[in-house]
Amino acid sequence: MIRRTRSDDGILTITIDNTTSANALRPGMLDALIYAFEAASDNQELRGVLLTSAGHKGFSAGMDTSQFKHANASLAHVTITRLGQVCEAIKNCDLPVAVAIEGYRIGGAAEIAAAADFRVGGTNSWYSMPEVRIGIPSVLESVNLHRLMGWTKATELILTGSRFTAADMDRCGFLNTVVEDNAVETRALEYLHETMKADRAVIAQQKRLHRTWKNSFEREALADSRKEFALAFARKND
Numbered sequence: 055m056i057r058r059t060r061s062d063d064g065i066l067t068i069t070i071d072n073t074t075s076a077n078a079l080r081p082g083m084l085d086a087l088i089y090a091f092e093a094a095s096d097n098q099e100l101r102g103v104l105l106t107s108a109g110h111k112g113f114s115a116g117m118d119t120s121q122f123k124h125a126n127a128s129l130a131h132v133t134i135t136r137l138g139q140v141c142e143a144i145k146n147c148d149l150p151v152a153v154a155i156e157g158y159r160i161g162g163a164a165e166i167a168a169a170a171d172f173r174v175g176g177t178n179s180w181y182s183m184p185e186v187r188i189g190i191p192s193v194l195e196s197v198n199l200h201r202l203m204g205w206t207k208a209t210e211l212i213l214t215g216s217r218f219t220a221a222d223m224d225r226c227g228f229l230n231t232v233v234e235d236n237a238v239e240t241r242a243l244e245y246l247h248e249t250m251k252a253d254r255a256v257i258a259q260q261k262r263l264h265r266t267w268k269n270s271f272e273r274e275a276l277a278d279s280r281k282e283f284a285l286a287f288a289r290k291n292d
Contacts, residue, residue: 116161
């Protein structure tokens with residue numbers, strides 16, 4: 055299940071809670087995550103989203119592997135598309151999204167983390183993209199891993215399926231920081247509170263710009279940045 059709780063300072067905490075199955079992601083949970091992020095983006099009273107998980111053994115083992123036991127290519131496409139929509143909902147959310155990671159973060163869960171704005175890992179957390187070892191490729195946000203951790207380490211992660219430690223992921227830039235396991239949520243919240251020093255609309259605009267920059271040639275990105283800068287002043291004068 056997916057739980058949502060709101061704090062007095064406008065932070066929404068979204069919790070993945072499926073501890074009996076290593077917090078594995080199932081179709082209904084993906085739907086709930088998409089709704090939670092889209093609803094948060096529309097809620098003008100909210101200022102940030104903390105994504106976390108129940109228990110302390112691991113954030114999530116990724117997609118429930120039973121979802122990939124079917125041999126039908128169409129069904130496989132539907133399954134992976136839904137996971138991709140979770141990542142899109144995070145990236146399109148007007149609010150900054152921070153992820154607090156304890157223990158394992160595997161496969162699709164690592165892709166969800168890659169879509170977030172801030173990633174805080176516990177000292178004992180570890181990361182793996184083991185899809186190739188079960189006969190399928192890593193896709194979706196794996197496309198963007200090289201932007202976060204460089205081509206060399208991204209290639210190693212997706213081709214070997216090996217475990218990367220928190221220190222590994224910190225050194226290559228995937229994580230913003232590494233803290234003691236019991237402090238990951240506190241540190242993630244600190245990142246969100248820093249963004250609250252700016253106007254909500256400006257943060258939403260900056261997120262849109264940042265995504266445009268990542269997906270545009272330099273000339274297009276520069277032109278778009280000028281337009282968005284002027285829009286900020288137009289909004290002030292409304």
